[in-house]
Amino acid sequence: MSKKDLQLDIRGGANEIAVIRLARPAKRNALGDALILALRDVFENLPATVRAAVIDGEGEHFCAGLDLSELQERDAGQGLHHSRMWHAALERVQYGPVPVIAALHGAVVGGGLELASACHIRVADESTFYALPEGSRGIFVGGGGSVRIPKLIGVARMTDMMLTGRVYNAADGERIGLAQYLVPAGTAFDKAFELAQRVAQNAPLTNYALMHALPRIAEQAADQGFLTEALMAAIAQSAPEAKSRVRDFLDGRAAKVQKA
Ligand code: 1HE
Numbered sequence: 001m002s003k004k005d006l007q008l009d010i011r012g013g014a015n016e017i018a019v020i021r022l023a024r025p026a027k028r029n030a031l032g033d034a035l036i037l038a039l040r041d042v043f044e045n046l047p048a049t050v051r052a053a054v055i056d057g058e059g060e061h062f063c064a065g066l067d068l069s070e071l072q073e074r075d076a077g078q079g080l081h082h083s084r085m086w087h088a089a090l091e092r093v094q095y096g097p098v099p100v101i102a103a104l105h106g107a108v109v110g111g112g113l114e115l116a117s118a119c120h121i122r123v124a125d126e127s128t129f130y131a132l133p134e135g136s137r138g139i140f141v142g143g144g145g146s147v148r149i150p151k152l153i154g155v156a157r158m159t160d161m162m163l164t165g166r167v168y169n170a171a172d173g174e175r176i177g178l179a180q181y182l183v184p185a186g187t188a189f190d191k192a193f194e195l196a197q198r199v200a201q202n203a204p205l206t207n208y209a210l211m212h213a214l215p216r217i218a219e220q221a222a223d224q225g226f227l228t229e230a231l232m233a234a235i236a237q238s239a240p241e242a243k244s245r246v247r248d249f250l251d252g253r254a255a256k257v258q259k260a
Pocket residue numbers: 026027028030031060061063064065066067068069083086107109110111112132133134137139140141142143
């Protein structure tokens with residue numbers, strides 16, 4: 001991997017946004033080991049001033065998944081560690097310091113879909129298509145896809161994608177839950193950045209609760225989930241920022257919720 005294959009650009013303003021770009025368009029942003037480790041390092045070392053991140057891919061495609069040229073003869077132990085390396089990196093994306101918004105276009109396939117599913121919001125433009133070609137390559141997902149993708153679309157749809165090689169287009173992808181936003185071709189980054197700016201204005205503890213507590217509460221039995229929720233709510237509302245935001249609303253200084 002060359003240093004240029006993963007680019008980090010911190011955009012200023014009161015709330016900084018990290019723009020992270022897969023920049024290996026000649027290989028359709030395929031993810032080799034070095035690129036995966038670089039992704040992990042970027043999320044581990046984001047400056048504390050950053051409040052949200054956008055990830056996108058240079059060229060015609062978001063990401064072609066695992067760099068198949070690196071797929072050598074691995075024994076079972078090496079295969080296990082390789083998959084665990086992906087898990088560690090994508091955990092840094094999902095459970096890192098700030099919400100991450102994926103700007104998708106073109107191919108979002110294999111490990112590319114695994115990366116996208118580790119992000120908190122997915123914005124897809126009309127050129128986007130989704131597939132899990134692992135099935136036809138004789139392999140299995142290894143980047144956390146079997147945990148995260150069924151949470152978006154259900155086990156049955158993921159099974160179909162892998163058994164039959166089914167490709168979802170952008171509109172169907174949004175319909176089934178692979179992306180939360182569908183935008184005109186060429187505008188995914190702009191929309192993702194706009195959303196990141198909005199997310200960056202939230203109280204940091206609210207964003208923390210959404211990233212770190214909500215997915216875990218959703219995995220808990222209801223009685224445990226209710227308690228975790230109550231603890232998180234108590235912590236969030238005790239922050240000075242929460243008190244001043246509520247005071248702003250009560251004093252008529254904060255925006256009302258507008259009809260959609
Ligand atoms: C690659 C890869 C790659 C492209 N690894 N080199 N992923 C896949 O099985 C998807 C494989 N890729 C494709 O199906 C297509 O490349 C795309 C649909 C993504 C794009 O098509 P296209 O026509 O724009 O590009 P292309 O001509 O196929 O590829 C351009 C170059 O990128 C070419 O190399 P070149 O040296 O001949 O120019 C391709 O070989 C190279 N390339 N994709 C390596 N993936 C943690 S486990 C995750 C498991 C997986 O992700 S498995 C799924 C892998």
